[in-house]
Amino acid sequence: MNSQFVIETQNLTKKYGKFTAVDGLNMQIAEGEVFGFLGPNGAGKTTTILMLMGFCEPSSGQVRVIGYDPAREPIKVKKVVGYMPEKIGFYDDLTARENLEYTGRLNGLSGKLLTERINGLLDDVGLKDKSGQLVGKFSHGMKQRLGIADVMMKEPKIAIFDEPTSGIDPEGTYQVLNLIKNMASRKVTAVISSHQLHQVQKICTQVGIFSKGKMVASGPVDKLGREALRKGKFNIILPIAQLTDKVRDEIMKIPGFVAIEIADNSTVVTADDNISKQLEEVVLKATGLKLQMKVEEFELEEVYMKYFEES
Numbered sequence: 001m002n003s004q005f006v007i008e009t010q011n012l013t014k015k016y017g018k019f020t021a022v023d024g025l026n027m028q029i030a031e032g033e034v035f036g037f038l039g040p041n042g043a044g045k046t047t048t049i050l051m052l053m054g055f056c057e058p059s060s061g062q063v064r065v066i067g068y069d070p071a072r073e074p075i076k077v078k079k080v081v082g083y084m085p086e087k088i089g090f091y092d093d094l095t096a097r098e099n100l101e102y103t104g105r106l107n108g109l110s111g112k113l114l115t116e117r118i119n120g121l122l123d124d125v126g127l128k129d130k131s132g133q134l135v136g137k138f139s140h141g142m143k144q145r146l147g148i149a150d151v152m153m154k155e156p157k158i159a160i161f162d163e164p165t166s167g168i169d170p171e172g173t174y175q176v177l178n179l180i181k182n183m184a185s186r187k188v189t190a191v192i193s194s195h196q197l198h199q200v201q202k203i204c205t206q207v208g209i210f211s212k213g214k215m216v217a218s219g220p221v222d223k224l225g226r227e228a229l230r231k232g233k234f235n236i237i238l239p240i241a242q243l244t245d246k247v248r249d250e251i252m253k254i255p256g257f258v259a260i261e262i263a264d265n266s267t268v269v270t271a272d273d274n275i276s277k278q279l280e281e282v283v284l285k286a287t288g289l290k291l292q293m294k295v296e297e298f299e300l301e302e303v304y305m306k307y308f309e310e311s
């Protein structure tokens with residue numbers, strides 16, 4: 001397999017008896033990506049993660065994580081890969097700091113290095129003031145943030161988060177996703193599994209859509225959008241239905257233009273970029289009218305729904 005990717009699978013398959021949970025998965029994740037595993041419950045996201053970590057053995061196919069085979073070299077993989085399971089296990093009767101100390105010691109840290117790393121991470125996740133509190137008293141969102149700090153204790157090359165935002169409020173979700181995004185800017189490759197695509201897509205550089213054990217689509221969010229919808233990513237709506245041929249021709253010359261359609265009392269221009277400024281200029285020049293335009297951007301949710309309609 002190619003070593004330019006930090007995670008790579010070939011025909012990766014996991015069967016439980018006769019049931020196939022992961023079905024011939026081919027996936028490549030490059031360094032520094034924030035890769036979203038998106039899909040409904042039961043699609044095979046967690047099973048895939050468990051195979052990446054070496055917690056569960058593939059029935060067939062291959063996995064490489066930073067060049068290692070997780071089933072054969074699980075310790076090497078765990079040394080460089082951080083994993084936050086869906087249900088994080090902290091010691092409720094220990095404080096946040098004591099929990100991180102425990103993880104740090106397991107990873108061979110001690111003394112000043114351990115203390116400094118914990119202080120830095122507690123600060124990063126906004127729990128500095130709560131470091132002496134028992135984790136049993138933490139809210140779900142606080143536990144998730146502590147979980148991120150916990151994953152980062154060993155300064156991993158890859159960090160994998162299984163449903164990190166499930167069950168937390170919008171504010172907590174925003175904090176958790178922002179933390180993961182910031183972390184990724186420090187050269188960590190992140191994998192996030194989620195069934196809550198509209199929140200998670202915002203921080204992903206790439207996504208893979210899982211359905212019934214298969215990755216049915218993958219790529220950058222905007223590329224997926226265009227392919228799935230077979231048109232541009234932006235709809236710009238002009239509040240007039242009559243345009244002269246000359247204006248139409250001018251509009252069609254704008255870079256990024258994809259299509260033009262007349263709807264009831266309006267004209268819809270579809271484009272790869274938000275070309276509303278250029279449209280405004282063209283219309284202003286031709287007609288002297290300064291029009292209010294409405295811009296709609298396609299969300300991954302629409303893409304995702306399309307795949308699910310087909311599956």
Ligand SMILES: Nc1ncnc2c1ncn2[C@@H]1O[C@H](COP(=O)(O)OP(=O)(O)O)[C@@H](O)[C@H]1O
Nearest residue numbers: 016020021039040041042043044045046047048
């Ligand atoms: N240990 C197991 N034994 C039998 N079936 C399992 C086991 N683990 C997962 N499955 C099944 O495999 C499918 C995929 O599960 P999972 O990977 O947890 O999906 P996701 O994380 O996308 O919700 C589900 O139908 C689930 O019931």
Ligand SMILES: [Mg+2]
Nearest residue numbers: 045046047162
């Ligand atoms: Mg899962």
